[in-house]
Amino acid sequence: MPDQSPDPGDPADDHLREHQLSSQELLRGHFLHAFRDTVRLPDGREALREYVRHPGAVMIIAQLEDGRLVLERQYRYPVQSVMLEFPAGKLDAGEASLACAQRELLEETGYSAASWAKAGVMHPVISYSTEFIDVWFAKDLTAGERKLDAGEFLDVFTASPAELLQWCRDGRVTDAKTLAGTLWLQNVLSGAWTLDWQDGARPGQA
Known part of the structure; x- marks a missing residue:
């Protein structure tokens, strides 16, 4: 499938972007595939992001x-x-x-x-x-x-x-x-x- 993100990568939004530093798989079930990522925030600090990957x-x-x-x-x-x-x-x-x-x-x-x-x-x-x-x-x-x-x-x-x-x-x-x-x-x-x-x-x- 093509990228379905609403944000195609406009450089004007760089001050809002978070960048993945590492990723940990939490669950691979029959339907759900969950991750916990460490990201770098726009101000340089780090944060955790937990989310589910979905096929659409x-x-x-x-x-x-x-x-x-x-x-x-x-x-x-x-x-x-x-x-x-x-x-x-x-x-x-x-x-x-x-x-x-x-x-x-x-x-x-x-x-x-x-x-x-x-x-x-x-x-x-x-x-x-x-x-x-x-x-x-x-x-x-x-x-x-x-x-x-x-x-x-x-x-x-x-x-x-x-x-x-x-x-x-x-x-x-x-x-x-x-x-x-x-x-x-x-x-x-x-x-x-x-x-x-x-x-x-x-x-x-x-």
């Missing part, structure tokens, strides 16, 4: 012909709650972003899409993770059969954009990626932000 993920804002959105209800163990979310999933090693979005939408919801548009990228937990999430829009949906992973349990449902916005406002939706995705959706629907749609029959091009 995708999120899909899929809209049916009637305008309703494809959403999920899934239990998230760390917060001990069932969360309302847009479909999303982790990139496999070497997997292109669009191919991942197509795979995750089909596996989790049973839908495939003929048209796709990459809206942008978000960094949900910049204080302790390298994770980035590519935000994809999908339309011209066709319903099919879900292919959930072993041990994966979730409900798929639909809601109108107005319902989703209300749930964000009243606190039913607290998932960061879904809140950010709703911002994108709101601006796309208003015409303030435009999308560059592509044929979904060409996976792996992004």
Whole structure:
């Protein structure tokens, strides 16, 4: 995957940068890969930085012909709650972003899409993770059969954009990626932000 950092290296930001001096692996689990680095601060002092390396993920804002959105209800163990979310999933090693979005939408919801548009990228937990999430829009949906992973349990449902916005406002939706995705959706629907749609029959091009 290409570098997903929001900072391409502008020399004007050198007074803010930290430089790695050493790195210690803390955990290599099935999913998490954690490190503790010693860094040199801009003023020359040293500090510790603990963080998780993440392979990146995708999120899909899929809209049916009637305008309703494809959403999920899934239990998230760390917060001990069932969360309302847009479909999303982790990139496999070497997997292109669009191919991942197509795979995750089909596996989790049973839908495939003929048209796709990459809206942008978000960094949900910049204080302790390298994770980035590519935000994809999908339309011209066709319903099919879900292919959930072993041990994966979730409900798929639909809601109108107005319902989703209300749930964000009243606190039913607290998932960061879904809140950010709703911002994108709101601006796309208003015409303030435009999308560059592509044929979904060409996976792996992004």
